[in-house]
Amino acid sequence: MSKSRKRPDGNAKVTGELKYLTDRTFPKMLYAKVLRSAYPHARIRSISTERTKELPGVEAIITHQDVPGVNGFGIITPDQPVFCDDKVRFIGDAIAAVAATSIEVAEEAIKRIDVTYDVLPVLDDPEKSLAEDAPKLREDGNVLYKKNFTKGDVNEGFKRCEAIVEETYHVPRQMHAYMETEGGVVVPEADGGITVYMGTQHGFKDQFQLSRILDLPKESIRIVSSPMGGSFGGKDELNVQPYAALLALKTNKPVKLHQTRAESVISSIKRHPMTITIKTGADKTGNVIAHDVQIVADTGPYATLGPAILDFAVEHSAGPYRFEHVAVNGTSVLTNNAVSGEFRGFGGNQITFALENQMDRLAEQLEQCPTAFRKLNLRGEQDLGPLEQRIVPTTGASDVLKNVEQLKKQIETRKDHPFLRTGVGIAMAMHGGGLGFGRLDGAGGRLSLSDDGKIDVSFGFEEVGQGIVAVIEELTTEALQCDENDITITIGDTNRVPHSGSTTASRGTSMVWHALERMKQEFKEKLCEKAATLTGEPKDELRLGTGGIYKGEVQVLTYRSLRKQLHHDDQVVVETSFDFPTTPDEVDGGHYLYTFAGVLAAVEVDLLTGQVNVTHLHQAISAGEVINELGYKGQIEGGGVMSLGYSIMEDVVMEKGHYTKPNFDTYMLPTISDVPRLTVDAIEKLPDGDGHGPRGVGEIGTVAVAPAITKAIHDALGIWINKIPVDPSIILQAVEKEGGTWWNEFENEQPIASHK
Amino acid sequence: MERIRERATNCKPQMISIILNGKSVSVQANETDRLTDVIRNGEPSLTGTKLSCGIGRCGACSVLVNGELVNSCLVMAYQVEGASVTTIEGVGEGSLDPIQVAFMEEGGFQCGYCTPGMVIAVKALLSENAEPSDEQIVEGLSGNICRCTGYEGIKRAVRAAIKKRNE
Numbered sequence: 001m002s003k004s005r006k007r008p009d010g011n012a013k014v015t016g017e018l019k020y021l022t023d024r025t026f027p028k029m030l031y032a033k034v035l036r037s038a039y040p041h042a043r044i045r046s047i048s049t050e051r052t053k054e055l056p057g058v059e060a061i062i063t064h065q066d067v068p069g070v071n072g073f074g075i076i077t078p079d080q081p082v083f084c085d086d087k088v089r090f091i092g093d094a095i096a097a098v099a100a101t102s103i104e105v106a107e108e109a110i111k112r113i114d115v116t117y118d119v120l121p122v123l124d125d126p127e128k129s130l131a132e133d134a135p136k137l138r139e140d141g142n143v144l145y146k147k148n149f150t151k152g153d154v155n156e157g158f159k160r161c162e163a164i165v166e167e168t169y170h171v172p173r174q175m176h177a178y179m180e181t182e183g184g185v186v187v188p189e190a191d192g193g194i195t196v197y198m199g200t201q202h203g204f205k206d207q208f209q210l211s212r213i214l215d216l217p218k219e220s221i222r223i224v225s226s227p228m229g230g231s232f233g234g235k236d237e238l239n240v241q242p243y244a245a246l247l248a249l250k251t252n253k254p255v256k257l258h259q260t261r262a263e264s265v266i267s268s269i270k271r272h273p274m275t276i277t278i279k280t281g282a283d284k285t286g287n288v289i290a291h292d293v294q295i296v297a298d299t300g301p302y303a304t305l306g307p308a309i310l311d312f313a314v315e316h317s318a319g320p321y322r323f324e325h326v327a328v329n330g331t332s333v334l335t336n337n338a339v340s341g342e343f344r345g346f347g348g349n350q351i352t353f354a355l356e357n358q359m360d361r362l363a364e365q366l367e368q369c370p371t372a373f374r375k376l377n378l379r380g381e382q383d384l385g386p387l388e389q390r391i392v393p394t395t396g397a398s399d400v401l402k403n404v405e406q407l408k409k410q411i412e413t414r415k416d417h418p419f420l421r422t423g424v425g426i427a428m429a430m431h432g433g434g435l436g437f438g439r440l441d442g443a444g445g446r447l448s449l450s451d452d453g454k455i456d457v458s459f460g461f462e463e464v465g466q467g468i469v470a471v472i473e474e475l476t477t478e479a480l481q482c483d484e485n486d487i488t489i490t491i492g493d494t495n496r497v498p499h500s501g502s503t504t505a506s507r508g509t510s511m512v513w514h515a516l517e518r519m520k521q522e523f524k525e526k527l528c529e530k531a532a533t534l535t536g537e538p539k540d541e542l543r544l545g546t547g548g549i550y551k552g553e554v555q556v557l558t559y560r561s562l563r564k565q566l567h568h569d570d571q572v573v574v575e576t577s578f579d580f581p582t583t584p585d586e587v588d589g590g591h592y593l594y595t596f597a598g599v600l601a602a603v604e605v606d607l608l609t610g611q612v613n614v615t616h617l618h619q620a621i622s623a624g625e626v627i628n629e630l631g632y633k634g635q636i637e638g639g640g641v642m643s644l645g646y647s648i649m650e651d652v653v654m655e656k657g658h659y660t661k662p663n664f665d666t667y668m669l670p671t672i673s674d675v676p677r678l679t680v681d682a683i684e685k686l687p688d689g690d691g692h693g694p695r696g697v698g699e700i701g702t703v704a705v706a707p708a709i710t711k712a713i714h715d716a717l718g719i720w721i722n723k724i725p726v727d728p729s730i731i732l733q734a735v736e737k738e739g740g741t742w743w744n745e746f747e748n749e750q751p752i753a754s755h756k
Numbered sequence: 757m758e759r760i761r762e763r764a765t766n767c768k769p770q771m772i773s774i775i776l777n778g779k780s781v782s783v784q785a786n787e788t789d790r791l792t793d794v795i796r797n798g799e800p801s802l803t804g805t806k807l808s809c810g811i812g813r814c815g816a817c818s819v820l821v822n823g824e825l826v827n828s829c830l831v832m833a834y835q836v837e838g839a840s841v842t843t844i845e846g847v848g849e850g851s852l853d854p855i856q857v858a859f860m861e862e863g864g865f866q867c868g869y870c871t872p873g874m875v876i877a878v879k880a881l882l883s884e885n886a887e888p889s890d891e892q893i894v895e896g897l898s899g900n901i902c903r904c905t906g907y908e909g910i911k912r913a914v915r916a917a918i919k920k921r922n923e
Contacts, residue, residue: 010860013868014852014875016804016844023796023803104788177903179808179816179869229806229869230903261809465867465904630863634905638866641906664813664901671907673898678908 004629007470008484009227009463020229021184021197026254029185030059030099032247033106034240034257035113036266037088037095040124040336040657041135042117044086047095051112057105060250061113063096067246069215073238075205079138080302080339082213082242088117089137089301090336091657092267099247099255122657126275126298126333137301137334144299145307147314149328151388154279157290157325161281163365169278169354170723171706172651173298174271176343177669180229182268183258186244193220194245199228201236201462202502203494213242214249221245226492231464232642233342234268236504237304262662269341270652272297272309272332276354280323286368286376291323291358295330295351297340304341306332308439311589312432313347318386319355320397320430320596321377336657342504345702348431349643353724356427356707361720370711371405371426379430381687386430389437389587391594392692396622399683400598401428403620407600411616419607422615425711428598429704432591433506433695434580439589443507444577445515446498447476447523453560455482458490459515460500461508466698467631468508474627475512479520483546486559498575506696507580509627510593513693515576523574530572531557534565581692593692595623595700599640601708602676605716607735610728612648614676614709617641622683623695632697637678639701645670647706648726772837776802777846785833792817792828795843804844804872808901815900818873818880819843825880827899844872847879854920855879855913864913866904874900878914887918 012018049061064071064083071085072078084093096113100106123129129142136142158164184198193216200206203223211218228235244257259267277294295313299306314330363373378397385391404426411424435441450456457476461468472489476482490496500511524544531549532539535556543550548558566572583592602616617640626632649668653660661667686692710721719734769784772794776783783798795805805828808816812827819828820842847853855878858864865871874897881888881896888896893914902910 006860009868010865011852013865013871014856014859015848016802016872016875018868019803020806020869025797025801179806179814179867179901179903181808228867229808230867232903261811465869467866630909631866634863634866634909637906637908638904639906642903663811664809665811669901669903671898671901672894672910675907678906 005470005474007467007630008473008489009469018227020180020227021199021224022180022258024185024197025256026185026187029254029256030101030247030251031103031106032097032099032244032255032257033110034094034243035096035110037084037091037093038115039088039117039119040091041120041122042088043120044084044088044095045116045118048114049096051114052098052109055105055109055112057101058098058109059101059253060099060247061096061109062246062250066250067213070212073209073213073242074303075237075305076307077303078212080304090338091659092338094243097243097247099251123335124337124654124657126296126335129333129335142334144303144332144334145310147310147330149314149317149326149387152325154290154292154325154327158281160283161289162284163362164279164281165358165361165365166279167357167361167722169276169357171274171350171353172646172725173273173338173340173654174343174646174650175265175652175667176232176234176268178230178232178234181259181261181264182235182239185254185256186241186248187254188248188252191220193222194248195222195224196241196245197224198241198244199231199235199462200225201231201464201504203462203492204460204499205502206238206241207494209238210241210245214245223494224492226463228462228464232344233346233504236342236502237269239268261664265659265662265667269304270338271343272299272306272340272347272350274313274350276351278354278358280358280362282362282366284366286366286373288321288323288362288377290325291318293317293328295328297330297332298335298337299332300337300339301334302339304339306340308589309342309347311436313351315386315432315589315591316348316351316430317355319352320379320428322379322383323377337654338652344639344642344699346505346699348429348699348703349646349706352429352703353706356704357710357720360711360714371401374401374428385583385590385594387587387590389583389585389590391583391592392690393687394594395687396594396596397428397430399622400596400620403681403683404598404600404618407618411602421605421607421716422603423605423712423714423716424600424602425708425715426598426600427704427707427711428596429700431506431595431597431700431703433510433593433595434582434591435505436589436591437582437587441501441580442499442577443501443511443515443580444498444575445500445512445519446573446575447519449527449559449563449572450488451563453558453563454488455480455486455559456488456490458497459512460491460497462492462503464503466508466635467628468503468512470628470631471509472512475516479516480524480544482544486547499577501580506595506698506700508698509694509696511580514578517693518576518578519574526572526574527562530566531562534562593695595621595695595697597621597700597704599704599708601705601712603709603712603716605713605731610731612709612713612726614644614648616677617644617705618679619701620681620683621697621700623697623700624686625684625694626682627694632682633680635697636680636701639699640678640705641670641675643702643705644675644709647709647724651725772833774836774838775840777842777849787834789833790829791819791831791833791836794833795819795828802843802845806869806872808869815877816870816873818876818900820876820880823883825877844875847875853879855882855917858913858917858920862912862916863909864905870900870902874902874910878917882918882921886921
């Protein structure tokens with residue numbers, strides 16, 4: 001890694017000067033609060049706002065009756081009510097909202113809204129939802145979506161298998177826990193429209209959704225959506241925008257709505273919990289012959305991107321391996337739990353945990369080295385993708401595996417300790433970028449010479465913390481051979497940016513590169529042409545450089561004077577729009593560009609407490625060229641630690657549809673005390689003639705961490721883990737079962753014999 | 757309960773004198789205001805101090821009160837009468853503090869929302885102990901949650917800041 005450019009947003013962030021959208025205030029601004037449901041599943045009998053009206057300072061109270069357009073949101077299907085009218089289907093469902101002169105008054109006001117309910121049975125588990133006599137969460141039943149994939153005939157395949165592993169895995173409901181909770185301000189504008197100052201991962205999508213809800217033309221809705229204090233997929237869907245927007249239009253005053261952490265926990269989307277049952281079989285030499293996968297996802301009551309996430313999990317069921325017979329059956333089930341939705345990794349993390357566990361268990365049964373076993377089944381450079389679609393050739397799979405294999409050889413972990421055991425595990429993952437075949441996945445960008453003589457580079461991407469601004473700065477200065485002082489970056493404002501698609505699916509960096517590749521030549525030529533006309537120099541001898549236009553090493557014109565000398569109407573603008581590259585094969589949702597991760601985890605397991613301490617987490621990433629070293633490292637290290645939390649700490653436990661962990665005192669996130677030594681190797685090489693540039697790395701650092709950690713626990717103790725986050729009592733039980741008297745031995749201060 | 761609500765909705769603001777980032781100021785505070793509230797919402801509204809969990813578990817609202825690291829969401833405004841309060845805006849005024857430079861150079865931030873609190877916590881740590889060990893760095897920052905970086909960049913930044921301060 002070489003490009004160690006400092007981030008352009010660094011100074012404002014380390015000084016606290018950066019105004020997040022939730023930091024903004026406006027004159028005459030009101031404060032809003034949303035009333036959420038009292039029950040996870042109930043029929044609403046009545047809603048009375050009478051007692052609220054007498055409270056001084058309350059300026060507006062709204063319910064479902066105040067939604068002029070579609071009373072629903074959802075990126076694909078608008079099935080989540082803005083305000084519930086007849087039923088509530090989870091504890092975060094909204095019933096009413098209030099705007100008042102202070103937060104305190106707004107809080108008091110929502111307490112005075114009287115809602116009566118008829119409580120309905122709570123479907124708090126997909127199994128309950130799938131029962132024949134279960135109440136229906138929507139007319140056509142409780143299955144949101146099904147996705148299958150079949151290759152060959154697994155039943156035939158299993159007949160030829162010498163070793164078969166069949167297991168069921170459980171992965172938790174993870175919270176994004178972005179440090180900045182949802183919110184911001186919505187300001188009514190003089191023309192009857194609004195400006196929405198709230199974070200999202202796709203400003204134009206929010207504009208579209210709000211237009212549908214508010215019954216306002218899209219052009220009347222301006223979305224200002226960057227910067228954000230984190231998102232990780234969690235702010236991709238609409239959250240509180242509709243409430244502040246409706247209230248701002250009703251009161252004709254700016255309305256601030258910034259959720260408290262407790263409110264955020266209740267209402268925000270989470271990572272899908274899944275139960276994954278897999279039967280995998282191999283012949284005696286170790287070739288996996290058959291792989292039969294059943295996925296059941298708890299998607300909560302509303303769709304958001306639940307179907308696409310299931311598609312992704314199904315697609316990645318065999319990961320970077322080539323198996324002869326594959327059958328995958330995925331079901332996304334409606335429940336009265338939290339709405340599950342988009343979250344960094346997008347279904348890949350869940351399926352990879354299960355798949356990699358299967359690989360390790362099969363290797364053990366066959367008495368093969370897990371790495372050698374993986375190599376034997378690994379995809380080659382020219383192989384088809386996991387849905388048998390053509391993909392861009394890649395050696396990523398073998399590259400990352402080799403990297404972690406090398407490192408594993410160098411690690412000596414065994415140490416003689418009375419109650420600590422150490423172990424090392426490796427795992428790997430393949431991860432598709434972009435939205436996939438058949439999905440609207442447009443991208444684009446714009447270069448222009450602005451009135452102040454700066455080269456303005458503009459994208460409809462959002463800065464959530466990932467560092468897209470550093471990527472844009474690096475790639476633009478490289479493409480145009482200018483420096484950072486010559487450019488301005490415009491993002492995160494639908495009035496000022498071109499359509500670039502969503503800031504999701506690890507597509508940002510990739511699309512910025514593609515857009516600049518398309519625009520740079522034309523933009524350079526246009527500028528040189530103008531400069532040639534103004535200076536009389538031959539156009540072909542001119543080039544862009546730091547500060548202006550050069551002939552050879554001599555600057556002939558600054559960008560500023562070039563702009564000044566042009567007629568005001570003579571704008572230099574180059575725009576592009578194109579689609580994220582997809583496979584030529586008509587395979588719904590199938591990806592074309594993939595990245596790879598190889599992960600090595602070293603752990604120390606405490607036999608007295610059952611606690612797992614990860615001591616080293618190494619990730620080898622194959623995603624093409626590194627554009628910004630600090631951003632790249634940050635994404636992989638940060639993603640790694642987020643998944644360390646997923647592996648051993650984090651679970652949004654719900655009981656009967658209610659959250660049991662309302663804030664960070666009970667939902668434990670990794671702190672600096674929990675993190676291991678982190679190392680990252682970027683494998684930048686791509687096959688010759690690749691032509692697709694750098695891939696995004698927003699997600700890949702999260703995908704294969706959990707199975708590496710659980711394999712390391714296996715290495716330490718000889719026990720397999722089927723459920724994350726790892727429950728210390730499982731470890732204690734295993735220790736008890738194995739040693740029986742080890743605790744007594746320890747009390748007698750005698751050394752314990754090695755368990756391995 | 758009703759009385760508490762009455763107070764919440766009808767409370768009278770009072771003036772509180774504090775030394776905010778070295779300057780004596782009088783700030784208006786409601787009885788129910790936390791220190792975070794007056795810093796962020798008062799005049800001048802210093803929004804560098806963030807509020808994230810609101811219960812003292814994440815450290816995003818970290819400030820120094822009389823040089824001591826506190827979660828400003830757990831301190832009521834009236835409790836700081838006469839005290840010296842340092843927020844992120846009071847760190848490295850005029851030029852960047854070496855800690856801030858190190859955070860920029862080493863990738864000690866991503867979304868930046870925890871960064872002000874984190875910088876304040878490092879400031880408190882280094883003012884107590886100019887050369888903390890790795891264990892002491894971890895101890896000193898264990899009350900500040902960062903969801904983006906994985907902390908490795910923050911550790912690098914603190915080590916670099918220590919070096920810079922010694923140069």
